[in-house]
Amino acid sequence: MQILKEDVRQSILRAAxxxxxxxxxxxxxxxxxxxAAGITTGNIYRYFKNKEELFEALVRPVxxxxxxxxxxxxKELDHCYTPQNQGINYxxxxxDTIVGLFDAYSAELTILLNRSTGSKYGQAKADLVQLIVNILEDAFASGWENASKLTPEQRQSARMFAxxxxxxxxxxxxxxxxxxxVKRLVNEFVYLYYLGIGSRLTT
Structure with missing residues (x-):
């Protein structure tokens, strides 16, 4: 019986x-x-109490x-930053992290970044942008300890790039x-920004 219940749960997750x-x-x-899962709507709530819980079961791991x-x-950048385009390397x-996650969670990552508006994960894209802003600000400042010295233009550049x-x-x-x-297109796309970021780091 427990095996059958797990089969139903997995069918729900696939349909979701x-x-x-x-x-x-x-x-x-x-x-x-x-x-799509082949069960009644009432029965789905025996496994997930609402749409939010079902959505979370799918996207929380990724x-x-x-x-x-x-x-x-x-953290690694903060503790061992060295100049010479390390920002670009990071x-x-x-x-690579995004592409690697796509390999393991292709649908879930796409949903998280493109379909989560209105859910508790609706800020996921903004969270990722802010983390990349922080990395680029460190790169522009040649280390996190100098980040407070960035000009408004440098901060705007970091946010625009991110x-x-x-x-x-x-x-x-x-x-x-x-x-x-996906890997090829992401590589090509980010490489174009390496060129812009690289020129920004040298100004």
Whole structure:
């Protein structure tokens, strides 16, 4: 009986994954999810008390891994920053983190960054932008201890680069499902920003 219950739960999660890939959190329908899972709408609530809990079961693992990986990277940058374009190298590792997570959680990462508006994870994209802003500010300042000396223009540049990078990656995730294609496009996209960031670091 327990095995059968777990099978039903996994069917619900698979159906929910498809639903949230196709619809924003606010527009997703528990009725459509239950129909795709082959159960009644009433029965779905025996496994998940509401849409929020179901959405969280899907995206929480990738959200936690994304923040954990980027925060670890930020701590590493704070403690062992060296000049000579280290900011660009760390940004490349942020990119590698996103691509690596896509390999393991392709649908979940796409949902988290593109379909979570209205949920408790609606700020995930903004959180990622802010973490990248912090990394770029450290890079522009040649280390976190000098970040307070940044000019308003440098801070605006960091926010512009970070926001555009995250939005670009979200667009790539939204329009492509093949891992190899995603990796190639992200590499090409971020490389273009390396050029701009590299010139900004030398001014």
């Amino acid at each position: 994954l498809d639903e949230f890939k196709s619809h924003d959190y606010m527009d997703a329908s528990m009725r459509r999810i239950s129909s 959200y936690e891994k994304l923040l954990e990986n980027v925060l670890d990277l930020k 940004l490349k590792r942020v990119e 926001g555009t990078i995250v939005e670009g990656v979200c667009l790539i995730l939204r329009e492509n499902e093949d891992g190899g294609t």
